[in-house]
Amino acid sequence: MKRMGLFICHCGTNIADTVDVEKLAKKFESYPGIVFSTNYKYMCSHPGQALIADAIKEHDLDGVIVAACSPILHETTFRKLARQSGINPYQCEIANIREQCSWVHKDKEKATAKAEKIIKSIIEKTRLNEDLKPIEVDVTRKALVIGGGVAGIQAALDIADAGYPVLLVEKEPSIGGHMAQLSETFPTLDCSQCILTPKMVEAATHPNIELLAYSEVKSVDGYVGNFTVTIEEKATGIDWDICTGCGQCSEICPISVPSEFEKGLGNRPAIYTPFPQAVPNKPIIDSENCLEMKTGACGLCVRECEAEAINFNMEPTYREEEVGAIVVATGYELYPIMNLGEYGGGEIEDVIDGLAFERLLSSSGPTNGKIRRPSDGKLVKDIVFIQCAGSRDPEKHKPYCSRICCMYSTKQAMLYKHSVHDGQPYIFYIDIRSGGKGYEEFVERAQREDKVIYIRGKVSKLYRENGKVKIAGVDTIANKPIELEADLVVLAMAMIPTTGTEKLANVLKLQTDANGFLQETHPKLRPLESTTAGFYLAGCSQSPKDIPDTVSQASGAAAKVVGLFSGEYLQLEPTIATVDEELCSGCGICISVCPYSAREMDIGKGIAKVNEALCVGCGACVVACPSGATDQKNLTDEQISSMAKAILKGEKES
């Protein structure tokens, strides 16, 4: 008979305030199979773990039940301890009496009774547990990084520097992302291009990185360590292998349309590189606006191109790649001004968003760094920044704080003042959130040195008046409605996931949160991992964040990938489906219900097998199997039934 030990954790007061842990520990001393039962303030702490290790030796335990928090948090911790103490780690189980009991209940008596049932059921499960060994699979030691903004670049470089090959896929014609559009960066005011472009070049030339610009991931199959991905290389209209990037085609092109990179404040031709420092520095043809492609009546660029690189008939190509891990760094965009009717709904030319203003500030921008208003090119003398435009507005827009706006608006006001000495910047804000190294000092500098006026209150309406933009706001410190006329209004629009994030998440089978950002496994303890194994998150695709945090997260995600690649094998959980070949009739129902393509027919034997590498132990096939041939290791039908019995014992039949 199994000799089991029960260890009940107080979790400080988290559990102990709601569940009578001492009473339970005492009560279970006489429970069949329990040879040792105790409780302790923090079971996960060093002394707590020592207590378990000692008990395993002293009482010769071969089963351990820790009644504590969710297994998501510390199952790994305690199983590792079990292994170190000489018992099979799969003989260690967690009874979750925190998330599923103490945190959600108030009545101590009832919560204690419920905790008792939870513990009983886990004891019954453990009683029938078998010794299991993790499944070992090979790993493809090559990473895919999706998104070539600063997050993707950093992750790719870190993985590549560790010696592993990386495929860096970017859907735009150039890497660089939004950071390439920025003028200078807070809180140090170093030029964004100056710090980013060397990294872009390094990514493009790194011997371990293959850069696929203007490409998109179309499908992903497989599992952690062994993914097969299909990537579309979109038709650029130009053979990049022979294009020299001389730029003659762009100069001769007669078309002029608003530039996406310049946020519509400048124009570009139909054959173009998005910006001069683009990497790769090769153009693409915008087929929607190209005269030749629309009417067949131009072809000027073809005549101009000495390398004969232009091919209007180019088709997209698809390639298949094997990778072991995937970093998703698809970034953000700004919530459209169109959605804010009270701020002109995007119809007032001199009301722009923060990224557009970056282009006005940039010395390589459409105004060469002169702060001119879009409507008539007049120099801006009064400028108003409005915070929380679409953020912190659960009623109509986005409920969350976009985190970077307070700082970048402060920076923009400061840079504006450095450019227009006699101009005046105002910032309407609700709260100034300057939590970051050197951030509060930066705000102080804007107030003291650059005399930026911060007005505590929200703006309710913007409209055109006297050739300016009229602002109807409030100062909740002065308790006065405020009106003023500005040449330019910059809205700190909410940051939202890049268009297409939801679609990509479906392709990759990743979860998104209520706001469409990619969901991490645990907000505190596993912030870099997606909820699907083998996928790691970096940058604003996970939540709004600034450059320092983005780069840190990217390096962290890279470290996770490198960690995965550095083991000899990848160890997978063995608690998966298993088939009794005698009972299986080969009906194939399991194959149709498996969401992970882990069940397949063994034609020779006429039965349905389990692919151990693909199976995650979700149990769908176990439930579906009509002949009872499929069972789940350490969660067998017998175990589930004895767990249910333990819970229901003593309940009145109703």
Added chain:
Amino acid sequence: MKEIIYYPGCTLKNTAKNFEDSAIACSEALDFKLHELKDWYCCGTVYSLTSDDLMHHIATVRNLLRVQEEGQERFTTLCSMCYNTLKRSSKRINENENDRETLNSFMDEEENNYEGKVDIIHYLQILRDEIGFDIIKEKVKRPLKNLKLAPYYGCLLLRPNEVAIDDPDSPSILEDLITAMGAEAVYFPFKNECCGAYETVAEVDLVVERAHNIIGNAKRNGADAILVSCPLCAFNLDNRQKEVLEKYPDFEGIPVLYFTQALALALGLDPDVCRFDLNYQPVEDLVRGIEQ
């Protein structure tokens, strides 16, 4: 010819007879007959905002019951105040069975119980959704060429969201009507700013300030006239120009028309249906300009 039950409300039989007469004439010209509700009651004028004040919805319910008794499930109105009060009350009463039961029991002298199915739409919604601005454009006989009109929505057609006939912060229904009539809709950011409403009784100066701001905004944007759809807005923006002038001696007046008066002119109807004698600011010059 299509028909719909029409609820006039008190003011359209009084100071805003010009609104009613022009609207009836327009709808007939557009093959859409307004059929006045029998035995209608005052709507209550303002929607009661306190949760326990059910009694103040009784006027609404009696009107809804009259519509029900005529075998109809919808009706229309012109006055924005009536629209807003009737719409909000009917939403509450239609969606809340308990409230409906309570009110039905208050009205035990009524033969029938109100069943909670009657809905109200504004006249502008008929023009947009049932007749269509393209049809109206076809029926325009005297396009209001060279006329720049400021579309004034006020509050009650747009707020709150749940009764709004258009986007509360960027509506376009009046602009679209103006364009269909052949006139130009001027940029008018104050189109949804409150005129001061009933504060005109006791806080005249407040209303004078509001009118001065709103009219000023319309004029600075080049308007020749302001179009309204509410008799109280009309009073505050038109009649109160007298007090505005007293306070601001260099103030220049501007005609204020019900949208139906402008529509009647555009449809080529006899200007007499517009009852311009009831407008405070003279409209004659404007009308003459169109006729030429």
Added chain:
Amino acid sequence: MAFELSKESVQSDFIKKIEELSGEEISACYHCGKCSAGCPSAMAMDLLPNQIIRAIQLGDIETLKTSNTPWICASCVTCYVRCPRGIDLCSIMEAVRQMTLRTNKDHIDIKKYTGELASLPPIAVVSALRKMSS
């Protein structure tokens, strides 16, 4: 004079009464000020609309009683359609008015305006009476 803040004031029944009458959650307001910024009548008010909510949050009944703001508010609903937390401030103003009106204190004495009454649209007179008298 300082307002004496205490748990009695911030947990007072008065706040609960306002919440009950208005159907609104007073604690939802984070004082962004958008209501005050957009209020067309703010210039005539002695307290800004968000200050009224503040007074209720703190249980500062005296400040509320003496303010003209609830009486200037014409329920134009601009605040509510723009409020990021979806608070119907007009209903809160009505609740504050009702707290006075229900003690049989009228805010308006219609007899004072008899001279002009006849020329006013009926809807103006009826709604003013509805909003400002008991």
